[in-house]
Amino acid sequence: MHPHWQIKQAVQIGGQYYIDRCNVIGSSVSGAIFIAVNSLIAWIAKNNRGIRRLASYVDDSFGLALRDDEEIYPPYRKPFPSPQA
Numbered sequence: 001m002h003p004h005w006q007i008k009q010a011v012q013i014g015g016q017y018y019i020d021r022c023n024v025i026g027s028s029v030s031g032a033i034f035i036a037v038n039s040l041i042a043w044i045a046k047n048n049r050g051i052r053r054l055a056s057y058v059d060d061s062f063g064l065a066l067r068d069d070e071e072i073y074p075p076y077r078k079p080f081p082s083p084q085a
Contacts, residue, residue, distance in 0.1 A: 035058070038056060038059070038061065051063065053065070053083065054083075063081070063083045063084070064083075065081035065082055065083050065084075069081060070082060072085070
């Protein structure tokens with residue numbers, strides 16, 4: 001893990017703090033597990049929820065929308081791109 005992220009990986013054991021310098025899940029297959037879960041979520045979003053133009057790259061999921069494709073997102077009462085609202 002990057003040194004700036006390690007502060008978020010502190011674990012308290014027996015009154016002392018330890019930094020997990022490996023990975024959040026803690027094994028060599030963590031990346032593969034994350035990508036499998038992220039792929040499943042993307043599949044559900046596309047096929048069950050009908051979210052169009054969803055894309056993923058490694059550990060980043062994102063979508064595309066036209067500038068004028070907005071609708072009001074009720075919790076914030078502000079315009080958001082339609083796929084996010």
